Amino acid sequence: MTQPMREAATEQSIAICGASGQFGNVLVRTLHRRHRVMAVDPRPFPNHPADVRHHQAELTRRSTKNLFRKRIFDTVIHIGANTTSVKRGPNKFTRAVENFARLLEYCDSYDVKKLVLISSANLYGARAENSQFLEESAPLLSADLSSLREIDMMTQSFFWKRPDIETVIFRPVNITGTSNGVLCRYLRNSRVPTLLGFNPMIQLVHEQDLIHAITLALGQNCRGIYNIAGPRPAPLKHIISMLGKETIDIPHPLARPVLRHLNKLGKLEIHPTYIDHIRYICMVNDTRARTELGYAHAFNLEQTIDAIDLWS
Secondary structure (H helix, E strand, O other), X not given: OOOOXXXXXXXXXXXXXXXXXXXXXXXXXXXXXXXXXXXXOOOOOOOOOOOOEEEOOOOOOHHHHHHHHOOOOOEEEEEHHHOOOOOOOHHHHHHHHHHHHHHHHHHHHOOOOEEEEEOOHHHHOOOOOOOOOEOOOOOOOOOOOHHHHHHHHHHHHHHHHOOOOEEEEEEEOEEEOOOOOHHHHHHOOOEEEEEOOOOOEEOEEEHHHHHHHHHHHHOOOOOEEEEEOOOOOEEHHHHHHHOOOXXXXXXXXXXXXXXXXXXXXXXXXXXXXXXXXXXXXXXXXXXXXXXXXXXXXOOOHHHHHHHHHHOO
């Protein structure tokens, strides 16, 4: 068994791509206290820390390439979940993948030392056939998040192209906190729709626990894929109850048209393509992160669930 390595205290120069999103904002504000950080994101990033430069441009722009050419960074963190959503169309898919392909070119050409991708455990897909806890070697079978799946697979190919670059893929379960992920938006409804006869087990991780895992990876020599989970799983309806909310039970055959109609009326925050995630399990085994990186979650189930409504 691989022993956890000590976290290094040396300052790193880090580019965070996708820094203007909710999770990116928190990550920047954490890492800039110990490292030199640059936010790279075409979206506005108001009130970013004074010592953090915001490069507001697409990864495909020449100005971004010039930053890498000057070898300003030794580490790149790409928040893949900020680039994609089940609601986005083919043009968004193409742009996200093209941007990431360009990022890999820069890392390859200008000798970045470490690349960290924040992917998602939801890429494994919620399926009736799933084993209880999925390992990192499980196939990515989700029908949603197509651009993130492509980005994850491109990063896996990069492992073999540049074995000298420490490439890490994190696949966290549903993130709570400032996250505006699909599950959090779904659970922030005043009345939460559920499927009659289904109550799958759900895994959550607090955003600060995920940031802790990222910090551990920055401080040691490591590469590969790591599932990241938080406290024990809980039944979906138990999580809803702990949030103090009511459920709306919908028969499964009617779920897609009903949810589609409520979305159009603006009365509900759940996309119909997410139905399988409130029907079947998609749970992961994060033993590798706990043994190799020394990761351990700090937030218990109650604290992790409370963070869902913290920013609603």
